[in-house]
Amino acid sequence: MKPKLAIHGGTPVRREFLPYGRQAIHDDDIRAVTDVLKSDFLTTGPKIEQFEKAIASYVGAKYAVSFTNGTAALHAACFAAGINEGDEVITTPLTFVTSANAPRYQGANVVFSDVDEKTYNIDPKAAEKQITPKTKAIIPVDFAGQPCDYDALTGLAERYNLTIIEDAAHAIGAKYKNKHIGSISDMTMFSFHPVKQMTTGEGGIITTNSFKYYEKLIQFRTHGITREESKLMNQGGPWYYEMHHLGFNYRMTDLQAALGISQIKRLNQFIKKRKHLVSRYDEAFKSIQAITTPFVHEEAQSSWHLYVIHLAQSQLTTDRKMIYKALQSENIGVNVHYIPVYYHPYYKHLGYLKGLCPVAESLYESFITLPLFPSMTEADVDDVVKAVYKVIDYYQKDDAS
Numbered sequence: 300m301k302p303k304l305a306i307h308g309g310t311p312v313r314r315e316f317l318p319y320g321r322q323a324i325h326d327d328d329i330r331a332v333t334d335v336l337k338s339d340f341l342t343t344g345p346k347i348e349q350f351e352k353a354i355a356s357y358v359g360a361k362y363a364v365s366f367t368n369g370t371a372a373l374h375a376a377c378f379a380a381g382i383n384e385g386d387e388v389i390t391t392p393l394t395f396v397t398s399a400n401a402p403r404y405q406g407a408n409v410v411f412s413d414v415d416e417k418t419y420n421i422d423p424k425a426a427e428k429q430i431t432p433k434t435k436a437i438i439p440v441d442f443a444g445q446p447c448d449y450d451a452l453t454g455l456a457e458r459y460n461l462t463i464i465e466d467a468a469h470a471i472g473a474k475y476k477n478k479h480i481g482s483i484s485d486m487t488m489f490s491f492h493p494v495k496q497m498t499t500g501e502g503g504i505i506t507t508n509s510f511k512y513y514e515k516l517i518q519f520r521t522h523g524i525t526r527e528e529s530k531l532m533n534q535g536g537p538w539y540y541e542m543h544h545l546g547f548n549y550r551m552t553d554l555q556a557a558l559g560i561s562q563i564k565r566l567n568q569f570i571k572k573r574k575h576l577v578s579r580y581d582e583a584f585k586s587i588q589a590i591t592t593p594f595v596h597e598e599a600q601s602s603w604h605l606y607v608i609h610l611a612q613s614q615l616t617t618d619r620k621m622i623y624k625a626l627q628s629e630n631i632g633v634n635v636h637y638i639p640v641y642y643h644p645y646y647k648h649l650g651y652l653k654g655l656c657p658v659a660e661s662l663y664e665s666f667i668t669l670p671l672f673p674s675m676t677e678a679d680v681d682d683v684v685k686a687v688y689k690v691i692d693y694y695q696k697d698d699a700s
């Protein structure tokens with residue numbers, strides 16, 4: 300007799316709900332933030348540059364510019380790259396909406412390129428076919444922390460004179476051919492939302508080796524204003540400053556930066572723990588035929604933001620929706636990354652049709668994200684494994700075993 304699923308009134312594997320991700324805050328982090336509260340600067344203070352230097356030095360980039368969140372950072376990068384009305388920007392549909400929204404903020408048209416069926420990352424060959432004289436940039440996304448094929452992408456950028464703005468919201472601490480993510484692309488965005496590898500509450504940053512981009516990013520995040528004498532177009536007094544373009548107030552606070560400075564000290568530990576949890580999942584699921592575990596690149600190191608499994612529908616008697624609901628009833632915090640961006644009504648109204656990226660669309664139908672975060676215990680992993688076995692066993696086709 301198979302055990303009764305919680306969704307059918309059986310006892311759930313866990314009594315308390317296990318979220319799919321959560322932050323790891325220590326006493327050191329709390330002290331760092333309260334110290335700022337007692338200091339002179341809550342914003343535009345010394346913690347900002349300290350945090351930016353810490354990130355730049357960690358990833359091996361010359362410059363880092365912090366922002367209120369990753370979305371603002373990506374918007375600023377699109378501005379710095381000179382993306383404008385009528386330009387085209389290529390990105391993946393398997394991402395959070397931000398990767399497409401940021402170029403939209405600048406008035407650009409977004410072109411979705413299909414993904415590789417193994418890595419789930421943008422397929423450079425598909426992207427190349429969509430390059431036109433209007434293409435200005437590519438925004439690749441390191442899905443789940445797995446770096447994209449940067450040899451191929453930087454090759455395209457050189458051949459067609461494109462800017463690469465990397466959405467590495469999942470990938471701080473990841474490496475591609477021994478180079479840190481954040482040191483490869485023209486500009487790289489990291490997010491410090493609480494579900495990401497390290498957090499500042501809300502927060503984001505752009506890393507770059509280009510002084511030209513650096514200057515534009517700095518000005519954009521403060522209303523397009525400069526006080527630098529060499530840049531002023533007119534003369535004024537000592538109070539004088541000038542606004543040169545329509546920038547935003549996208550500044551991170553010192554409270555956030557102080558949290559970031561404290562968190563980055565434990566980033567390698569966080570990633571090590573994630574890797575360990577992933578190896579336990581991989582080991583547990585390799586004997587389940589209906590599950591494909593995440594791809595591991597030979598020449599890259601994932602930072603393991605997400606653990607996304609792919610279900611073989613042909614071996615199951617039900618669909619992903621049912622498996623999702625069944626796992627959730629066992630109190631396992633499952634999730635789905637991502638709804639293809641152009642399925643959202645906003646993009647649908649712009650004219651994007653289903654069928655545009657068949658690989659991404661079909662992957663989306665069979666993806667489930669399992670819980671993964673540094674403070675997960677071995678017993679938490681046991682629970683997830685137990686629940687996955689319980690649910691998959693129940694829905695496994697008899698002739699598939």
Ligand SMILES: *Cc1c(COP(=O)(O)O)cnc(C)c1O
Binds near residue numbers: 468
């Ligand atoms: C989290 C995330 C972002 C945006 O980050 P915010 O800091 O929440 O604005 C962008 N792209 C991807 C792929 C993300 O996962």
